Amino acid sequence: xxxxxxxxxxxxxxxxxxxxxxxxxxxxxxxxxxxxxxxxxxxxxxxxxxxxxxxxxxxxxxxxxxxxxxxxxxxxxxxxxxxxxxxxxxxxxxxxxxxxxxxxxxxxxxxxxxxxxxxxxxxxxxxxxxxxxxxxxxxxxxxxxxxxxxxxxxxxxxxxxxxxxxxxxxxxxxxxxxxxxxxxxxxxxxxxxxxxxxxxxxxxxxxxxxxxxxxxxxxxxxxxxxxxxxxxxxxxxxxxxxxxxxxxxxxxxxxxxxxxxxxxxxxxxxxxxxxxxxxxxxxxxxxxxxxxxxxxxxxxxxxxxxxxxxxxxxxxxxxxxxxxxxxxxxxxxxxxxxxxxxxxxxxxxxxxxxxxxxxxxxxxxxxxxxxxxxxxxxxxxxxxxxxxxxxxxxxxxxxxxxxxxxxxxxxxxxxxxxxxxxxxxxxxxxxxxxxxxxxxxxxxxxxxxxxxxxxxxxxxxxxxxxxxxxxxxxxxxxxxxxxxxxxxxxxxxxxxxxxxxxxxxxxxxxxxxxxxxxxxxxxxxxxxxxxxxxxxxxxxxxxxxxxxxxxxxxxxxxxxxxxxxxxxxxxxxxxxxxxxxxxxxxxxxxxxxxxxxxxxxxxxxxxxxxxxxxxxxxxxxxxxxxxxxxxxxxxxxxxxxxxxxxxxxxxxxx
Numbered sequence: 001x002x003x004x005x006x007x008x009x010x011x012x013x014x015x016x017x018x019x020x021x022x023x024x025x026x027x028x029x030x031x032x033x034x035x036x037x038x039x040x041x042x043x044x045x046x047x048x049x050x051x052x053x054x055x056x057x058x059x060x061x062x063x064x065x066x067x068x069x070x071x072x073x074x075x076x077x078x079x080x081x082x083x084x085x086x087x088x089x090x091x092x093x094x095x096x097x098x099x100x101x102x103x104x105x106x107x108x109x110x111x112x113x114x115x116x117x118x119x120x121x122x123x124x125x126x127x128x129x130x131x132x133x134x135x136x137x138x139x140x141x142x143x144x145x146x147x148x149x150x151x152x153x154x155x156x157x158x159x160x161x162x163x164x165x166x167x168x169x170x171x172x173x174x175x176x177x178x179x180x181x182x183x184x185x186x187x188x189x190x191x192x193x194x195x196x197x198x199x200x201x202x203x204x205x206x207x208x209x210x211x212x213x214x215x216x217x218x219x220x221x222x223x224x225x226x227x228x229x230x231x232x233x234x235x236x237x238x239x240x241x242x243x244x245x246x247x248x249x250x251x252x253x254x255x256x257x258x259x260x261x262x263x264x265x266x267x268x269x270x271x272x273x274x275x276x277x278x279x280x281x282x283x284x285x286x287x288x289x290x291x292x293x294x295x296x297x298x299x300x301x302x303x304x305x306x307x308x309x310x311x312x313x314x315x316x317x318x319x320x321x322x323x324x325x326x327x328x329x330x331x332x333x334x335x336x337x338x339x340x341x342x343x344x345x346x347x348x349x350x351x352x353x354x355x356x357x358x359x360x361x362x363x364x365x366x367x368x369x370x371x372x373x374x375x376x377x378x379x380x381x382x383x384x385x386x387x388x389x390x391x392x393x394x395x396x397x398x399x400x401x402x403x404x405x406x407x408x409x410x411x412x413x414x415x416x417x418x419x420x421x422x423x424x425x426x427x428x429x430x431x432x433x434x435x436x437x438x439x440x441x442x443x444x445x446x447x448x449x450x451x452x453x454x455x456x457x458x459x460x461x462x463x464x465x466x467x468x469x470x471x472x473x474x475x476x477x478x479x480x481x482x483x484x485x486x487x488x489x490x491x492x493x494x495x496x497x498x499x500x501x502x503x504x505x506x507x508x509x510x511x512x513x514x515x516x517x518x519x520x521x522x523x524x525x526x527x528x529x530x531x532x533x534x535x536x537x538x539x540x541x542x543x544x545x546x547x548x549x550x551x552x553x554x555x556x557x558x559x560x561x562x563x564x565x566x567x568x569x570x571x572x573x574x575x576x577x578x579x580x581x582x583x584x585x586x587x588x589x590x591x592x593x594x595x596x597x598x599x600x601x602x603x604x605x606x607x608x609x610x611x612x613x614x615x616x617x618x619x620x621x622x623x624x625x626x627x628x629x630x631x632x633x634x635x636x637x638x639x640x641x642x643x644x645x646x647x648x649x650x651x652x653x654x
Contacts, residue, residue: 033417033440034150039084041093043067045077056154056187057102060084067097075154075187082150090439101425104381107272107393108423109155109191110148111237111338112400116167121160122342124349125401125408130158136178144400145186151420155189157395161239161276163193165201168222177229189234191274196238196258197246198222209251210261223265235271236262237309237395242279255279255294256301263303272391274309274336275302277326278316280496286512286519287496288314291326300332304390307334312362314521317345317397318473319464320358322533322543325524327376328367334389335380337362341415342399345481346463349399349408351606352580352599353463354456356418356430363426368526377426394423409602410595413441414456431457448590455580462580464542466573466610470566471511471545475499475617480650483609484616487644503545505624509552509562511545522547552625563625570614571633577607616643 044066051072053059058071058080069080083101087093113121114128129144131137148156158176159167166172180190199205199218209215226233240247240258248258259275266273280290295308302308308330313321317340327335339359346353363377374384382389396419399407407413414437421433434456438449467484468475476499477485486499495501502512514521515534522533532538533547541557544550554562581603588596618629619640629635 033147033437034082034085034089037078037081037085037146037150039081039093040088041067041084043069043081043084045081046070047074047077048072053100054102054106056106056152057100058083059101060087060097060099062096062098078149078187079152086150086436086440089444090436091444103152103424104377104426105336105392105394105423107155107189107234107336107391108153108420109157109234109274109393109395110153110341110398110400110419111157111161111193111395112398113160113162113342114158115160116164116172120401121162122344122397123399123401124342125399125403125406125412127402129400129402130179132172132175136175136182138182141179141182142186145183145188147406147416148188148420149186151417152424153420154187155191155234155393156183157191157193157237159193161193161237162243162245163195163239165195165198167192168194168198168202170225173226173229180230180233184232189232190230191234191237192226193237193239194262195246196240196248196250207251208246210248210253210258211251216261216264219262219265223269223271227269227271233269233271235266235273235305237274237276238262239276239278242276254298254301256298259306260301260303263305267303267305271305272393273303273306274393274395275306276338277308277310277324278338284496286514286521287501288514288521289519289524291324292329292524295326296329298333299330302333304334307336307391307393309336309338309393309395311338311340312359315473319346319460319467320361320471320542321473322525322546323362323365323367323376325367325521327379328369328374328526329524330388331369331385332388334382334391334393336393336395337376337380338395338397339419340397341419342397343412343415345476346460346467347606347609348482349403349412350602350609351463352409352411352455352459352603353415354411354418354430354434354459355415356422356433357457357460359419359422360430363422368529381426396423405595405598410441410599411456413437443590445590448587451583452587455583458576459580462573462576464573465569466577466613469569469573470541470562471543471547472503472617473512473546474502477648480648482648482650483646484613484643486617486620503621504549505621507624507626509550509554510621510624511549512547513549514547518549552627560630561627563621563627564630566621567618567629567633570618574607574610574614574634577603577610581607611637612643612646616640619643 046068049072053072055073056076056079058076060080061068069077071077071080114130116132118128118132120128129140197208199208199215203218205214239245241249259273263273277291277295279294280287284290310324310326314324315321343353365376367374370384378384382392399412417437418433421428434453438452475486477483478488478490486503488499503510504512522530536548539547550562552563556565558565584600584603615636615638619636
């Protein structure tokens with residue numbers, strides 16, 4: 001049977017692949033992330049509050065008295081047990097052990113975008129695991145908590161950043177308290193996203209102005225109510241004055257005014273405010289400039305229990321972006337990265353895309369804000385501007401639902417696992433994390449792990465190739481962000497929600513001019529990056545069209561023109577995924593039949609989607625370049641007019 005499928009069949013396959021599922025997760029024995037928590041070799045547990053360790057840290061030592069796990073707290077001892085079991089299962093526990101581990105970040109948090117109707121925004125693994133309005137799924141939450149604890153995740157924001165005020169009702173808070181009770185033995189603190197208009201909507205006040213005394217009193221009383229139910233409640237996550245959500249600017253106040261009001265209410269209980277920097281104005285010259293324009297002037301005005309939560313890139317979880325320049329622009333305010341584990345812009349749960357290389361790309365980026373070595377990781381772990389950080393934190397937008405494998409794709413688990421391990425230790429390599437996951441999920445047989453490791457490590461770059469190579473960004477279909485639609489036009493829509501705003505293709509070239517003669521975004525970066533990005537000759541090619549409106553005949557390092565290189569990149573992406581399909585067929589002896597077939601089916605969809613992206617983008621941009629597709633790459637297979645008719649019935653929610 002040909003691998004080519006027509007658009008109608010493709011649409012049916014996609015619809016089936018993202019269908020809502022509601023089955024319960026597999027038994028723990030089949031979820032191979034340290035199912036027992038107990039190492040094979042007996043170890044003495046020593047908990048000593050006087051130890052010079054982070055409260056989550058531990059030591060594992062072989063002594064004359066035997067193997068010991070030493071920690072300052074019971075939670076630290078738990079992490080030590082999981083670490084030792086992981087070492088045993090990955091072949092690292094032999095010999096004499098002398099291990100000391102402390103987490104890179106204090107707070108390692110999953111952001112769930114779950115709604116009170118049990119849908120999940122940008123969720124591709126089924127309904128919410130919290131089962132709002134239904135009996136509390138105790139066993140399911142226990143298993144979720146165990147999986148998180150095994151990789152060091154210690155916080156969970158239960159609800160969507162597009163928050164309903166209803167989450168602060170007493171009945172919902174009591175439900176949150178029940179969930180917190182289940183998670184607590186695993187060292188996990190519960191957080192909530194809150195709607196800034198809650199005092200007016202829920203409390204009946206005439207305003208939600210953060211400087212209004214009655215509003216401040218309402219929040220103080222609500223926080224007291226929460227801590228009466230949940231003594232170890234973590235704090236609030238806030239999306240304000242973004243995408244239509246309310247915020248302090250509605251009342252002529254600043255982000256600092258709004259965040260500080262909530263911080264003052266939480267401070268007596270050691271709670272924190274995570275205030276998202278995902279803001280943009282339709283009037284801004286460049287959406288990528290907005291966060292710096294709004295937040296840099298406020299540096300030093302936030303309370304010390306406020307952390308500004310910044311997406312890895314300056315636009316919105318694209319397959320590739322430069323790091324957000326805001327990471328290098330605030331020296332007096334605590335900052336935390338926000339990474340997306342769910343694949344909103346990377347093929348949903350249909351595509352095999354291991355995301356830790358993307359995470360590392362951001363964290364390892366040097367901002368040069370305080371000289372060389374001022375990486376995003378060094379800033380956000382408090383190393384560069386230590387005095388600004390009362391606590392450190394990192395967040396990952398969760399990809400978890402009620403699917404049998406939790407994440408909708410067996411390999412999507414690896415990004416959840418990888419986020420936890422990287423948040424615990426930013427020094428771990430993406431390769432080491434991937435190998436750990438493979439060994440704990442499938443087998444330690446190197447005939448399986450070595451080719452699968454190569455596949456995982458190449459998967460993000462493959463997705464960039466077949467979706468948006470060379471700095472293309474945000475050329476997705478309207479609303480669902482799954483397939484290609486660089487031609488998209490929606491009457492009355494915000495211009496910065498449409499692909500043409502970003503690609504700006506014309507007869508001269510393609511790409512967004514963010515140089516000093518364009519939007520000036522390059523100067524939000526410190527030298528030498530500003531000058532590096534500003535010049536088309538020195539700008540890294542993987543970001544060329546992010547920073548430059550480049551001529552179609554621009555000479556690339558390969559010797560090809562820009563147009564020819566675009567075509568070759570799309571072709572390379574398809575060939576890479578074809579290789580995955582063939583390789584997975586060879587892996588059948590190493591994987592149980594159920595999981596092997598599930599992954600095989602997803603890879604077939606991924607290959608078809610890669611061809612769809614190539615056919616759509618190459619033919620669309622060819623209309624502007626006026627150049628033919630090079631003869632040494634595969635030619636488009638389906639006419640552009642046919643592809644323009646594809647409309648997938650996908651929504652924000654599952």
